[in-house]
Amino acid sequence: MDLQNYLARRPPDYADTAALGQCLRAMVEAGLDHLPLPGSGRTLERFRALADVGGHDLGLCKLYEGHTDALAIIEQLGGTPTPGSTWGMWAAEPPQARVQVIPLGHMVALNGRKAWCSGASVLSHALLTAWDGDQQQQLVAVALDQPGVTITDQGWNAVGMGATGSVEVLFDGAEAQAIGSPGDYLQRPGFWQGGIGIAACWYGATRQIAERLRQHCAQREEPHALAHLGAVDTALQAAADVLRCSALKIDSAPEENAELLARRARAVIEQSAEQVMRDVGRALGAGPYCKDRHFARLIADLPVFLRQSHAERDLAALGQLIAGQPGEAWTL
Template identity: 60%
Template sequence: MDLPDFLKSCTSRLDTAQALGHCLQQLVDAGLDQLPLPGAGQTLQRWQQLALVARHNLGLCKLYEGHTDALATMRELNAAPVARGSTWGMWAAEPPDARAHVLEHNGRILLSGRKAWCSGAGVVSHGLLTAWDEQERQQLVAVDMRHPGVSVGTAGWDAVGMAATASVDIEFEQVPGLRIGHPDDYVQRCGFWHGAIGIAACWHGAASALAEALQQHCDKRNEPHALAHLGAVDAALFSARCVLGECARQLDHYPGHDAQRLARQARAHIEHCVDQVLVHVGRALGARPYCKDPHFARLIADLPVYLRQSHAERDLQALGEQAARQPVLQWPL
């Protein structure tokens, strides 16, 4: 069974963390988590698979994207193959009030502290997370979530959008872990920015599902204003698709190049396009699908939350700083 067929057959309600975890496990058991690695010649195919899952359910996509990103990261950093059937969370948020630390004790790595924003923490078998070593360097650590000393919280996640992901805190108390790569490898490797564009592919996938609802509406009703909204949505998604295609081409041709500026450009543009889709679809369709169409209602609630993986003006500032350092005539046609 391929991924489209799996998603068509997946009719169960994915409205709890347990349901998402069960579906992720089914995807893994079917081998549907084995995506092409980014920058290895089939980057667009990887992003197309992520977008398919996003169209189906963004909560599932959040766990699936994290799992597949963890696998790609460990491959890039030459880690040992993961256990067959294991499911992975990828947790790299670093808020100032939650830090995990690693200490070396008798030749072992022990993980302690708190990690925040851990999507699917209660339903995956393993986690790949950033922590800080004794020299205050960021270190990537793999951990078995079933080990004593791992405590997954239940409070502090009051989300409506993306509610089922249960992105809660984890407390670690001297939990054995495995170093992955060297200190600071996580953000310095090429794949960090490759994965950042993959997130934007998820945004595009969800937005395309909302656009499809508008297209179906316009196919049945000759409403000039709705058609104008559909035209704007079609143009926005076309440009986003072109950007993703060009990004994939560049990553596949130059996999070892620094892709930070490319990723920031792509994410800024696709975020803008998705914002346009949210506005136009809502204005064209009115309240009915928000209230009567469960798939639409879930996507329209989840997507603005998922979109906030962008840091908005802070990301634009960083992009502007990079652009300011470039030579003149940097946008040739």
């Protein structure tokens, strides 16, 4: 069964983290997590899969994207994941929650607190960033069902994206395996390529929200609703074109630094998503927010997921990159 057919047979209504974890495990067992690697020549297929899951349910997409990202990173850095395992990719680094690495023979020991750990209570493993004695960032893989790992109920009071259970996790001497060398997580080409994958998730949810307006306009001609649909179409078309172009560029130069490409793509798709949410809401009124459960969940979850963008800070970083580009940066 392919991914689209699988999702079409499941109602997009996951009550809690346990339900999301059950679905993710079923997808892994069905082999639906075997996505093409970024830069493999099939990057657009990867983006399409992420968008499809995003349009189905953003909570599931958060866990699915983290799992598939972790698998890609492990493969890129020479590791081998345990068959049937489900993975989190936890790389948030708030100053009050840092994990330290201590050498332990051929393994390492982890100590400290990790924040924003999506799906922690329902995953078997996690790939996370930690810090060694020289204050270099090291990627480590850890089994979560061992002594020294405590899944808390702290740090997550969300309504939108609430089912992801992105709680804090405590490590006290837990054993882990170093993946790659210090600094590899940020330095590898896949880091920024994966950032565009996140934007594909945003796009999938945005497209599904827009579909509610398209269906409305197909049933009745309302000039204002049609005008909103025209605006929505242009926003979605821009986002889709950016994802297609980004995939082509990644596949044509998989080892190149994709930071500029990713920052541009994420900015365009974030702006498109915000415009679509605004236009669809103004066109349709309160009805779908209150009577269409799938729509209501997406429209509550998407603004939270979009905040993986850092808004003006990310735009300022993009502006700094552009300021250093030659004049032909915008040439057709």
